[in-house]
Amino acid sequence: MVEARNNDTRERILDAAERLFMAHGYEGTSMRQITGEAGVNLAAVNYHFGSKETLIQEVFRRRLDWLNEERLRVLDELEREAAGQPLKPSQIVDAFFGTMLRMAEDESRGGMTFLRLLGRTLAEPSEFIRGFLAHEYKTVVDRYKEALFKALPDVPKAEIVWRFHFMLGATSYAIAGTDALRLVTDWQIEPEDSVDRLDRLLPRLMSFLIGGLRAQLPQFPDAAVDR
Amino acid sequence: MVEARNNDTRERILDAAERLFMAHGYEGTSMRQITGEAGVNLAAVNYHFGSKETLIQEVFRRRLDWLNEERLRVLDELEREAAGQPLKPSQIVDAFFGTMLRMAEDESRGGMTFLRLLGRTLAEPSEFIRGFLAHEYKTVVDRYKEALFKALPDVPKAEIVWRFHFMLGATSYAIAGTDALRLVTDWQIEPEDSVDRLDRLLPRLMSFLIGGLRAQLPQFPDAAVDR
DNA sequence: CTATGATTCAAACGAACGTATGAATCATAG
DNA sequence: CTATGATTCATACGTTCGTTTGAATCATAG
Numbered sequence: 104m105v106e107a108r109n110n111d112t113r114e115r116i117l118d119a120a121e122r123l124f125m126a127h128g129y130e131g132t133s134m135r136q137i138t139g140e141a142g143v144n145l146a147a148v149n150y151h152f153g154s155k156e157t158l159i160q161e162v163f164r165r166r167l168d169w170l171n172e173e174r175l176r177v178l179d180e181l182e183r184e185a186a187g188q189p190l191k192p193s194q195i196v197d198a199f200f201g202t203m204l205r206m207a208e209d210e211s212r213g214g215m216t217f218l219r220l221l222g223r224t225l226a227e228p229s230e231f232i233r234g235f236l237a238h239e240y241k242t243v244v245d246r247y248k249e250a251l252f253k254a255l256p257d258v259p260k261a262e263i264v265w266r267f268h269f270m271l272g273a274t275s276y277a278i279a280g281t282d283a284l285r286l287v288t289d290w291q292i293e294p295e296d297s298v299d300r301l302d303r304l305l306p307r308l309m310s311f312l313i314g315g316l317r318a319q320l321p322q323f324p325d326a327a328v329d330r
Numbered sequence: 331m332v333e334a335r336n337n338d339t340r341e342r343i344l345d346a347a348e349r350l351f352m353a354h355g356y357e358g359t360s361m362r363q364i365t366g367e368a369g370v371n372l373a374a375v376n377y378h379f380g381s382k383e384t385l386i387q388e389v390f391r392r393r394l395d396w397l398n399e400e401r402l403r404v405l406d407e408l409e410r411e412a413a414g415q416p417l418k419p420s421q422i423v424d425a426f427f428g429t430m431l432r433m434a435e436d437e438s439r440g441g442m443t444f445l446r447l448l449g450r451t452l453a454e455p456s457e458f459i460r461g462f463l464a465h466e467y468k469t470v471v472d473r474y475k476e477a478l479f480k481a482l483p484d485v486p487k488a489e490i491v492w493r494f495h496f497m498l499g500a501t502s503y504a505i506a507g508t509d510a511l512r513l514v515t516d517w518q519i520e521p522e523d524s525v526d527r528l529d530r531l532l533p534r535l536m537s538f539l540i541g542g543l544r545a546q547l548p549q550f551p552d553a554a555v556d557r
Numbered sequence: 558c559t560a561t562g563a564t565t566c567a568a569a570c571g572a573a574c575g576t577a578t579g580a581a582t583c584a585t586a587g
Numbered sequence: 588c589t590a591t592g593a594t595t596c597a598t599a600c601g602t603t604c605g606t607t608t609g610a611a612t613c614a615t616a617g
Contacts (some may be wrong), residue, residue, distance in 0.1 A: 112594080128454060130357035134575060144596050149576060151594090225510045226453030226503055227355060236511040242510055262516070262534070268513045269538045272503020273496040276453055283452045284471055285464040288493045300421020306548035307489070311496045321533035341565080362604060371566050376606060378564095 112267075113151050115141040116292050121162050121213060125220035129159055129229055160235055162220075166206070171243045174202050178246060189253045199247050200274050200312060207278075207301045215280075218260045222279030225271065255316075262320060270312045277308055340378050348389050348440060352447035356386055356456055358485050368453075381466040385463055389447075391423045393433070393440045398470045401429050405473060420540050427501050427539060433504075434528045442507075449506030452498065482543075489547060497539045504535055 119141035123132040134155060138145045149188050150160040177198040181190055207215045224232065282288045346368035350359040361382060379385040404425040408417055434442045451459065478490050509515045509534045 128355070128357060128456075130355060131456070133573075135573085142342050144594095145575095146577080146596070147594085155575065190548060223454055227450055229355075229358070233508065233510055237516070240511045244492060244513060248513075264514055264517050265534050266538055268509065269500040269535065270502060271511065271513065273542070274502040275503055276499020277496060279453055281453060281460065281465050282495065283460055284467045284498065286471060286475075286498065287491055289464075302551055305494050306550055308496065310545045310548040311493055311542040315500070315538040315542035318537045318541020323533055323538040324529055360603075362603085365573070371564095372562085372605095373607080381606065 108282050112143050112147055113142075115143060116148055116158070117162055117165060120158055121220060122216055124159060125216055125223065126161065128223065128227065129232070132274075143196045149173065156231060159232065163224075163232075163236070163239070166221075167239050169212060170203060170206060171239065174199060174243050175246060177202055178250060182250070189256070190250060192251065192254045192316055193309070195247060195254055196312050196316060197252050197269070197309060200270065201305060201309065203274070203304050204278065204301060204308070217276045222275040222277070223281070225275040226279065251316075258320065266316050266318075269315060273312065273315070274308060277304065339370050339374055342391060343375055343378065344383070344389055347385055349443055350445050351386060351389065353448065355450065356459070359425065362519075365511065383458060386459065389492055390451075390459075391461070393444045393448075394466050396439060397430060397433060401426060401470050402473060404429055405477060409477070415481070417477060419478065419481045419543055420536070422474060422477050422535060423497070423539050423543060427497065428532060428536065430501070431505065431528060431532050431535070443510070445460060445505045446507050447501040449504070450508070453506065462502040465515060485547070493543050493545075495543060500539065500542070501535060505530065 116137060120132070120137050123140060124138055126132075134148055135145060137145060137158075141147075148155070148158055152161055153267055178195070181194055181198060203221075204218070206212050207218050213220075224236070248264065248267065251267065252260055263277075343364060347359070347364050350363055350367060353359075354363075359376055363374060364385075365374060367376075375382070375385055379388055405422070408421055408425060429449075430445070433439050434445050440447075452463070475491065475494065478494065479487055482490060
């Protein structure tokens, strides 16, 4: 039997698709752009991946498999060291969001390009990719929710889930780097302070996330005494 | 001379476009879907708006003009009442983000549909719409940045800009309501706790944002003494 | 009523889309 | 070497895209 000898074409397609989906979105990127940038024949995508839908799923799986395993590994390690004691919220936040952001420095795992694609896609999921991402993340998210519940026993669980949601939003937007309102881009900021400098973005974002996670609990309007 | 008699068609197109762009994104929505849902002829969009690009700009302008005027009005009012004293950060955050979120209850200003569209678009701006949004927001954002600088004199300005950025991300994601990882949607949450219940989302988000804005300042790794 | 200009309409335009086809080319097993 | 099956290639398929056209219809001014 004759087996596959060359996954160079596959990798070139995945790299080009990753970059173009990041820059122009899923619907905004055509197969001809992808194969053109990858330097392969138009038919190669359908031959190797079947369809455009399975292609973008492969683009994500290639990176997310590692990320989610790493997130579980880091959380396991933290819980092992804590020996039953609840973790600090900042440890959990760093294990989830920090692990993701540090991918930006690892070019072999997609670097900033994949991170931006991920941030974009979390905010604009096509119907079919929403289900795919939710499935990919299910195990990890459940583990981290439980860890946060234990770390913050005084905070209602529903509140923690919402704040996890908000943290995810702040992070997605930060790494997507679109900066629609030119808040940061238009600002007199040193070049070394730009989004690309992860070692400055990461501490800033972490401070913000932990501040939000540990904020005072909200007062709901229907909590008034006369009701 | 004969003048325009009927802007019913225009409004029907804008309403349909607003809803469809929200649901499927800009590239993912076709002119035929829009005119089909609006119950008008296919050529009506180009006749009334010129192109798909100018159409989505009109969709935004119709709502954003009011929102941004209102944001300036509220800030003016707050500063008038404060009579020179710096405002509380929570007042500024509520004036900017609260004013936006309260649009969800005003169906005549687009309600939740427009809010979701806005949240989505802030995170996935096509190149041409990024510039448009930045221009629409310029005046407002500058005023609010200044107000935050005054309200938080001890926080470095660059830090405030970044945190504004993070707050915008958390809010965009929250109102876009995509919930890609099914964090909130998959959770055992009372129906009355869902995203649609603004009176519960708003206090929750405000607490989170203010917690993040007032968080401890970050420690940068290169702040070590031996450097 | 008639004339005028705004609006609607059915139909078509060329371009770009994702996908499929079948022959040509390639690397390796036997 | 030859045979085999994986891969590449040029080309074309059928759809759908945003936009345009020119005639038909409409409401109003004169």
